[in-house]
Amino acid sequence: MGNPFAGEVSLVIDGQRHVCKLTLGALAELEAELESEGIVDLVERFEAGGFRAGDVMALVVAGLRGGGWQGRWADLLTAEIEGGPVGAAKAAAALLARAFSQP
Numbered sequence: 186m187g188n189p190f191a192g193e194v195s196l197v198i199d200g201q202r203h204v205c206k207l208t209l210g211a212l213a214e215l216e217a218e219l220e221s222e223g224i225v226d227l228v229e230r231f232e233a234g235g236f237r238a239g240d241v242m243a244l245v246v247a248g249l250r251g252g253g254w255q256g257r258w259a260d261l262l263t264a265e266i267e268g269g270p271v272g273a274a275k276a277a278a279a280l281l282a283r284a285f286s287q288p
Contacts, residue, residue: 192283194248196276197267205248205276207284215247228285231278238270244277 187193187204194205207215216224227244230236245266246258266273 189283192280193252194276194279194283196245196249196273198261198264200265203249203254204252205245205280206251207244207248207280208251211247211251212284214250215243218243218247228281231281236274236277241270241274241277244280245273248276248280 187195187206192206196203196205212224215227219227227236227240230240242258242261246256246261249256268275
């Protein structure tokens with residue numbers, strides 16, 4: 186299980202537990218992925234409930250990379266994420282909340 190006090194979130198992919206974390210490097214990569222949109226726009230979409238599947242995937246990939254995962258976005262296209270799309274969205278929202286709040 187990820188340590189919430191360290192900003193970590195656990196996510197089970199294809200039966201294997203991964204620790205996700207939005208490190209500064211992962212956030213910079215995420216911001217580059219979002220191009221013209223920034224992290225603040227992403228946070229606002231999650232707060233308003235208007236996030237997209239691509240937002241969830243971008244956050245999950247960034248969190249996995251921050252946790253040391255060496256995979257690529259394409260690796261997740263056919264992966265089984267525990268909890269399905271809802272589980273992935275919950276993990277993405279938790280990553281954002283833990284990255285930008287005090288424990």
